Every structure is written in C-alpha cells, then in structure tokens.
C-alpha cells in the first residue's frame with residue numbers, strides 16, 4: 001500500500017489517554033511526513049492544553065456523559081451521543097480519514113460510532129484491566145484491539161484476542177540517556193549532584209494522599225540527606241513544605257518535560273497509572289507504586305508484574321504515611337546497590353517500541 005494520508009486519533013480526559021496518542025502521532029509523522037493528523041477531544045479535558053502544545057490539530061466535539069458501566073441503550077437513544085457522533089463524522093469526512101485510532105476516554109465513543117457507520121477501519125488501543133467503558137463500547141465495532149501489557153491478555157476476557165503492542169511513549173523518554181541528561185536535569189531543578197533524589201508524581205492529575213504524606217515527611221527525608229522533586233499534578237491543591245530544610249525539596253505544579261524529572265531521579269514514588277508504569281519500566285527506574293484505590297484495582301494490576309519481577313515496591317494508599325516513608329523509602333533511597341538491582345529488574349519488564357508496534361498494527365488494518 002501507499003503512504004497513509006489522513007488519520008483521525010481520538011482520546012481525551014487525562015494524560016493517560018493523551019500522551020500515548022501524541023507519541024503515536026509522532027510515529028505517524030516520522031514515517032509519513034506528509035500525513036494529515038486530526039485529533040478529536042472533548043471541550044474540557046487535558047487534551048486542550050497538551051495537544052496544541054505538541055503542535056497537532058485538535059477538534060473538539062460536543063461533550064456527553066458516559067455511564068461508569070457499559071450500557072448499550074446509550075447508543076440507541078440519547079440525542080447528545082448522536083450529536084457528538086455526527087460532529088465526529090463531519091470531521092472524518094472533511095479530512096478524508098482512512099482510519100480512526102482510539103485511545104479511550106469518552107470522546108472516543110462518537111469517533112468509533114461515526115467510523116463504523118462509514119465502514120472505516122477502527123483500531124483501539126487499551127492499557128487498563130478492566131478496559132475503559134469507552135473502549136469497551138468501541139469493541140462492539142471492531143476486533144482490532146491493541147494492548148499495552150501482557151497481563152491484560154490474561155486478565156480481561158474482552159482482551160484475550162488483542163494484539164500486544166506495548167504503549168506508545170514519547171521519544172524524549174524512550175530515547176533518553178539518563179546518566180547523560182542527569183547533570184542538566186539536576187541543575188534545572190536546583191538539586192545537588194551528591195545526594196539521592198526522590199521523584200514524586202501522582203500521575204497527570206496528581207494524588208492528594210501522596211502529596212500530603214510526602215510533604216509531611218519532608219523534614220525526615222531532608223535530615224536523612226534525601227532530596228525531593230515533587231510534582232503536584234494538574235488538578236491538585238497546593239500543599240505546605242517547611243522552608244528551612246537542610247537539603248532541597250523542590251515542588252513543581254506540572255512537568256511538561258517529564259524526562260527531566262526522570263533524569264534527575266534515583267527513585268520514584270508514584271501511582272500505578274498505565275502510562276507511568278510503561279515509562280518507569282522503559283527507563284529502568286526503580287519505583288514505589290501506590291495504586292489509586294478507587295478504580296477497580298486497575299493500577300494495582302499495572303504495578304504488580306513489575307513488583308513481582310523485582311522492579312519496585314507496592315504500598316496501599318492507606319499505608320502510605322510519613323512513618324512508612326521513613327521506614328521504607330529512606331533506607332532504599334540511600335542503598336545504591338539495591339536501587340541498581342531494582343532498576344535492572346524494571347527494565348527487564350519495560351518496552352520502548354510501542355509506537356512502532358501500534359503503527360504496524362494500524363497499517364495492517366488499512367491494507
């Protein structure tokens with residue numbers, strides 16, 4: 001077949017749906033420099049900041065609410081869904097899309113519906129177990145489903161026959177030489193080169209429990225000689241950190257250059273969002289995972305295989321206290337040998353070619 005000329009990518013809500021979409025868009029552009037890439041998003045999601053900043057065309061389609069569980073009546077009845085699908089269809093027609101690739105988030109549903117009506121190939125990329133509601137609806141319209149992780153094939157009936165491609169990750173992360181970037185990253189954040197750095201990030205929206213627990217442990221960490229680089233997260237309230245600490249504790253609201261954070265870090269404390277896990281493992285970053293407790297165990301499932309492989313630790317949200325941090329994180333952050341072993345184990349689980357593998361799958365769909 002000839003080069004791909006026009007593709008619609010749908011996905012939105014939080015970073016977990018948007019960053020893989022952007023990484024995939026970059027892969028499309030690398031292979032097909034003339035390609036037209038159109039992204040579909042919702043009026044209020046984080047895509048409105050992230051996608052234009054990355055230089056891609058974002059079209060907003062009217063919002064509607066998806067129920068938390070799958071309900072096919074939704075596709076038959078409400079006007080709002082049809083309005084959204086109609087808007088998605090007009091965009092698909094206008095750009096003469098050859099394929100629709102969806103990454104989840106409720107905005108994907110009208111895109112799937114409109115593509116199905118036009119008999120266009122649809123490819124779904126799913127990173128969670130259980131799969132998100134939007135993608136489960138999409139699976140009514142296509143069998144071309146790609147997943148990010150091996151455990152998804154075993155743990156979700158709906159994903160049993162999916163293709164394992166990995167997660168498209170930004171090349172700034174997958175091609176990063178961490179040791180080479182480290183001095184620049186430390187300088188950028190005002191961190192010292194002689195002391196370990198704990199990198200704290202609760203995912204794209206931030207995590208209140210993690211933020212408060214680490215901030216409350218600030219003095220103990222500092223007196224143990226551990227520096228902290230703490231990303232508050234896009235949707236979280238500020239928190240207080242004492243300002244007379246003997247070593248740096250740097251708080252940033254959000255990192256658009258996440259690779260700088262990874263480059264500065266010796267150890268990460270994070271949630272278990274799928275893209276975060278894909279990134280820490282691709283980088284061989286030792287991590288302590290604190291899964292978000294209110295989402296069907298999906299984050300625990302993401303982190304467990306890495307932890308079982310020796311690439312990190314798992315702690316319940318309710319157990320993450322300043323005392324736990326003192327007992328577990330302080331000795332670990334100072335133990336270079338153990339960190340190196342954990343990093344090697346994490347890297348053994350990680351993959352860096354999710355963008356290329358998904359592209360191959362999409363090309364099969366359009367051929």
Ligand SMILES: CC(=O)N[C@H]1[C@@H](OP(=O)(O)OP(=O)(O)OC[C@H]2O[C@@H](n3ccc(=O)[nH]c3=O)[C@H](O)[C@@H]2O)O[C@H](CO)[C@@H](O)[C@@H]1O
Nearest residue numbers: 014015016019203204205231254255258273274275276292
């Ligand atoms: C609470 C919840 O339901 N979270 C879900 C959400 O997480 P969330 O949206 O937090 O997504 P992930 O943790 O999977 O990924 C976060 C992404 O944001 C990036 N980042 C984060 C902070 C920052 O300052 N800068 C930055 O670039 C990370 O590098 C990563 O690429 O989507 C994931 C993927 O569907 C799911 O697995 C998670 O369960």
